[in-house]
Amino acid sequence: MQPKYLDRARAGIEQMRLGFPQLARRVRLVEGDITAGDLGLGRDRDALVRDVTAIWHLAAVYDLSAARELAFAVNVGGTRNVLDFAARCPSLGRLHYVSTCYVSGRYAGVFSEDDLEKGQEFNNFYEETKYRAEVDVRYAMQEGLPATVYRPSIVVGDSRTGETAKYDGPYFIIRWILRQRGTAVVPVVGDPDATRVNLVPSDFVIDAIVHLSALPHSLGRTYQLADPDPLTVNELLEVLGHATGKRVRRLPVPRRAAKWAIDRVPGVYRMLKIPSASVDYFVHPTHYTAFQARSDLAGSGIEVPPFPSYAGRLVSFVKAHPEVGSAPLV
Secondary structure, eight states: OOOHHHHHHHHHHHHHOOOOOHHHHOOOOOOOOTSSSTHHOOOOOOHHHOOSSEEEEEOOOOTTOOHHHIIIIIIHHHHHHHHHHHHHTTTOEEEEEEEGGGGGGOOEEEOOOTTSSSSSOOOOOOHHHHHHHHHHHHHHTTTTOOOEEEOOOOSSOOTTTOSSSSTTHHHHHHHHHHHHHHHEEEOOOSSSTOOOEEEEEEEHHHHHHHHHOGGGGGGTTTTOOOOOOEEEHHHEEEEEEEEHHOOEEEOOOOOHHHHHHHSTTTHHHHHHHHHHHHHGSOOOOOOEOOHHHHHHHHHTOOHHHOGGGTHHHHHHHHHOOTOOOOOOOO
């Protein structure tokens, strides 16, 4: 891990020690950097190569507005460095790679777990670089690398507690609604009855990956961890209106005009605090199937809860924790 996250990691291990002391004793922290050719491991690399039996690759720049150079260095270059490291591990049982549903880019139509290279175009460098990284992972799998790919859709907070480490995606809308008194006016782009917003809570994503990763037959598979019945934009706004206790009025705005105003008109972003890059996801043309994930999760009790069942907890967390920010985790 990067040195700047060591204190947070140590605190996490201390928390783990309280409930799972034996597990905490098995954790060893190693400084590194996936953008470095040797993952920044230095003298630790050779020992790790000998001992590693599983690799979990979740590191990425998750920022829809990320610059091209940074996104490619971390998401593509970093993944290639991890693949090079994995190829050196003689006892490797599996690489677990966390991708994203949005490798689909702006593909119009149904995007399955087997789909990847569909000639799609991309909204931003985050989507493009995660796509290119998964292409590299898929190629390595074809060459014999044991791996499983997981693609979450838009991840929100814990469905039981509402807790989250970052406010982005639908949180921009939640906070905009909460800042208004009485009736909340929400700009709406595209057709809000046609576009669906695919949201999944973090606890579902974690539980699903833990379960799927332990299945012998999940080796070589790709799982889309997505809501099989996502809400339309209009349905989402109705739920958020109820959860915030506000009456929501929709203000139709052309997508390009909305993005231009946010980026170019003084005061618009300062008022809305909605990044222009997030606007594209309210006219998103892709529907994600999750047949393989649902099949392999069957009988486990792990399934996507309906967004209305936990939206109130997300809103309550936002109200109680104004200190949580939206800055990208890099």
